[in-house]
Amino acid sequence: xxxxxxxxxxxxxxxxxxxxxxxxxxxxxxxxxPALLVTFGxxxxxxxxxxxxxxxxxxxxxxxxxxxxxxxxxxxxxLITLFIFKSFYKYGLSPMGVF
Numbered sequence: 001x002x003x004x005x006x007x008x009x010x011x012x013x014x015x016x017x018x019x020x021x022x023x024x025x026x027x028x029x030x031x032x033x034p035a036l037l038v039t040f041g042x043x044x045x046x047x048x049x050x051x052x053x054x055x056x057x058x059x060x061x062x063x064x065x066x067x068x069x070x071x072x073x074x075x076x077x078x079l080i081t082l083f084i085f086k087s088f089y090k091y092g093l094s095p096m097g098v099f
Contacts, residue, residue, distance in 0.1 A: 013055025021050035044081045
């Protein structure tokens with residue numbers, strides 16, 4: 001299976017969009033979560049959704065320094081969001097069992 005660079009970016013964008021939508025669902029159904037964690041969660045989910053949609057809508061990708069920085073930024077957002085969700089587990093909450 002040979003996936004082009006555009007294909008990989010569309011896959012990464014799709015994963016970011018799905019992750020952010022499930023994160024939004026979790027944030028809408030929060031119970032007793034500290035407000036600071038919820039605020040950080042919203043910020044990172046919005047950034048993740050915007051970056052994911054931009055990757056999905058790309059028609060052609062040239063590997064430049066800007067693209068590399070965006071990929072690193074997308075992965076960093078994902079890791080930070082997962083860290084935030086991990087801290088929700090301390091309060092006995094599970095973000096839909098997805099992450």
